[in-house]
Amino acid sequence: xxxxxxxxxxxxxxxxxxxxYSHTKGTSQEVDHLVxxxxxxxxxxxxxxxxxxxxxxxxxxxxxxxxxGVDISERFVELALDGxxxxxxxxxxxxxxxxxxxxxxxxxxxCQGGLxxxxxxxxxxxxxxxxxxxxxxxxxxxxxxxxxxxxxRYHTDADFDADTGVAHELTEVRDEDGRPHPVDxxxxxxxxxxxxxxxxxxxxxxxxxxxxxxxxxGDDPPDLERxxxxxxxxxxxxxxxxx
Numbered sequence: 644x645x646x647x648x649x650x651x652x653x654x655x656x657x658x659x660x661x662x663x664y665s666h667t668k669g670t671s672q673e674v675d676h677l678v679x680x681x682x683x684x685x686x687x688x689x690x691x692x693x694x695x696x697x698x699x700x701x702x703x704x705x706x707x708x709x710x711x712g713v714d715i716s717e718r719f720v721e722l723a724l725d726g727x728x729x730x731x732x733x734x735x736x737x738x739x740x741x742x743x744x745x746x747x748x749x750x751x752x753x754c755q756g757g758l759x760x761x762x763x764x765x766x767x768x769x770x771x772x773x774x775x776x777x778x779x780x781x782x783x784x785x786x787x788x789x790x791x792x793x794x795x796r797y798h799t800d801a802d803f804d805a806d807t808g809v810a811h812e813l814t815e816v817r818d819e820d821g822r823p824h825p826v827d828x829x830x831x832x833x834x835x836x837x838x839x840x841x842x843x844x845x846x847x848x849x850x851x852x853x854x855x856x857x858x859x860x861g862d863d864p865p866d867l868e869r870x871x872x873x874x875x876x877x878x879x880x881x882x883x884x885x886x
Contacts, residue, residue: 657819659696666754693757758833
């Protein structure tokens with residue numbers, strides 16, 4: 644797969660050290676919430692778009708829920724495969740070219756793994772449409788998006804482009820040996836209204852949008868104080884024969 648996505652060299656720098664960051668420590672609580680709100684059970688199959696090193700996919704697999712993770716970073720996929728439970732599978736894949744159709748009971752994209760990684764909002768729409776096609780009629784979708792209200796109010800280390808809704812920052816990451824490296828990060832930010840419009844465009848019914856933060860997923864309504872929005876949507880069920 645040929646790709647020139649800006650995140651790949653960042654992921655190569657981070658490697659396993661990505662899992663040292665505080666925002667990765669709430670995996671169990673996040674999966675607890677998703678299992679409940681999406682109605683997941685052993686025997687279900689989930690697609691994890693932008694799976695990173697596979698922390699959510701592996702946690703789902705440990706609960707008997709098969710999960711297929713895809714990520715653009717070859718290094719992250721290597722890490723995900725290392726010691727993965729039997730029900731967790733992974734492949735390197737660009738989220739903009741998802742080939743699946745009607746295959747999964749649910750699709751997830753968390754921690755801006757699939758959406759919010761592009762400088763052009765149209766590419767986010769392509770990813771969302773691909774996720775919608777990937778789930779079976781009646782299936783659910785869950786994703787987190789960076790809260791544009793929070794970004795404008797609190798993310799003062801970044802330059803926020805009011806026209807595109809993308810925040811850019813020059814920051815530092817540490818590799819697996821603890822060495823610092825300067826990197827550019829771009830984060831696409833969303834409002835609840837934008838998420839509802841994007842879902843409508845690809846035939847998804849929004850069930851709820853909540854304000855959350857890593858490791859503290861819940862059902863609180865959108866606000867300005869928390870960095871992420873958690874979207875829960877559903878692909879409408881197919882009509883009964885003859886209807």
